[in-house]
Amino acid sequence: MNANLGAMNDGREPHPVARVIPVGGGKGGVGKTFVVANLAARLAHDGYRVAAVDGDLEGANLHTCLGVPRPRCSLADFVAEREDDIAKLLLETPIENLQLIAATASNLATPQPSHARRVRLVRALRRIPADFVFVDLGAGTHPAVMDYFMIGEDGVVVIAPEPTSVENAYAFLRAAFYRRLRLAMVSHDVRTVVTLAMDERNERGIRTPVDLLREIQAIDSSEGARFVETMRAFRPRIIVNEVRTAEDIKLGFSVRSVCRKYFGIDAEYLGYINHDEAARRSVRARRPIVAAHPRSDASIYIARIARKLLVPRPSAPSTAQLGARMTPGAP
Ligand SMILES: Nc1ncnc2c1ncn2[C@@H]1O[C@H](COP(=O)(O)OP(=O)(O)O)[C@@H](O)[C@H]1O
Numbered sequence: 001m002n003a004n005l006g007a008m009n010d011g012r013e014p015h016p017v018a019r020v021i022p023v024g025g026g027k028g029g030v031g032k033t034f035v036v037a038n039l040a041a042r043l044a045h046d047g048y049r050v051a052a053v054d055g056d057l058e059g060a061n062l063h064t065c066l067g068v069p070r071p072r073c074s075l076a077d078f079v080a081e082r083e084d085d086i087a088k089l090l091l092e093t094p095i096e097n098l099q100l101i102a103a104t105a106s107n108l109a110t111p112q113p114s115h116a117r118r119v120r121l122v123r124a125l126r127r128i129p130a131d132f133v134f135v136d137l138g139a140g141t142h143p144a145v146m147d148y149f150m151i152g153e154d155g156v157v158v159i160a161p162e163p164t165s166v167e168n169a170y171a172f173l174r175a176a177f178y179r180r181l182r183l184a185m186v187s188h189d190v191r192t193v194v195t196l197a198m199d200e201r202n203e204r205g206i207r208t209p210v211d212l213l214r215e216i217q218a219i220d221s222s223e224g225a226r227f228v229e230t231m232r233a234f235r236p237r238i239i240v241n242e243v244r245t246a247e248d249i250k251l252g253f254s255v256r257s258v259c260r261k262y263f264g265i266d267a268e269y270l271g272y273i274n275h276d277e278a279a280r281r282s283v284r285a286r287r288p289i290v291a292a293h294p295r296s297d298a299s300i301y302i303a304r305i306a307r308k309l310l311v312p313r314p315s316a317p318s319t320a321q322l323g324a325r326m327t328p329g330a331p
């Protein structure tokens with residue numbers, strides 16, 4: 001697996017747009033940073049040009065996992081508008097082909113970036129000269145986190161097999177789903193209804209996406225079609241981390257089927273990574289596990305997921321298929 005997407009470009013054409021893969025999950029401590037550091041390191045090792053971006057301005061630690069002790073610049077410089085060229089924030093890491101944009105030195109007094117700034121950031125991320133750009137998102141469902149999660153269709157949700165993580169993953173997917181819808185809808189009245197539906201206990205009785213679709217269609221049928229189209233394009237991917245039992249592995253399938261039934265969206269179960277003591281050792285050694293312990297179980301599962309990322313995704317299901325699939329009920 002030594003093909004290098006970057007090498008295919010001989011310099012005469014502008015670099016193709018990077019594949020941006022945001023990694024979120026709602027909950028802290030489930031392994032988002034671990035997944036980003038290791039998928040990035042794995043693909044870099046295979047010869048791809050990779051950038052790992054720490055999008056967690058409040059809990060930056062991707063630099064530590066990658067062995068960059070004191071980053072001299074950070075995404076905070078972009079957010080605070082001290083630096084407009086995101087490529088200037090790229091730092092070398094000890095791993096060949098892997099660069100980092102850290103998130104250290106954020107000013108707690110600086111508010112979250114404005115929506116306009118976030119749009120700029122999303123555009124800038126796509127132009128990073130790399131084959132893959134991973135973005136490590138912070139915990140929670142702040143609109144800024146959701147905007148980064150929607151950068152591409154390749155957003156990954158990391159889930160740990162425990163009820164709190166599963167609960168937060170659904171909250172995260174729900175937030176991503178509604179934010180995406182609200183941005184896609186054009187009519188003022190329809191956007192108002194979507195905003196209303198975002199409140200789980202809204203007085204209009206909209207409890208599920210099916211209820212919402214019905215409401216939207218009654219207002220404007222072309223917006224109804226746009227609604228279904230937006231869902232069709234939303235295909236998050238799931239990784240279950242810290243798996244210990246066969247039951248834990250199945251979690252990815254059940255989240256997938258809830259996504260289908262409840263949201264009518266086609267999530268993909270990208271794979272799982274088992275619980276491995278070598279993971280903690282590698283974090284303490286400030287090296288990705290795939291570099292420090294390449295033969296460990298976790299490294300083998302990470303390599304398997306990395307290979308899946310190389311395969312182009314099958315095309316999204318047709319609008320009719322999706323519409324037919326949605327059934328009422330809450331997750
Ligand atoms: N597969 C795993 N096996 C064992 N420990 C893990 C695994 N994945 C992550 N960890 C441990 O969990 C800690 C928290 O992971 P981290 O990636 O920082 O979570 P998050 O970014 O979601 O807050 C890591 O420091 C690491 O020690």
Ligand SMILES: [Mg+2]
Pocket residue numbers: 029032033034056059061136
């Ligand atoms: Mg983290």
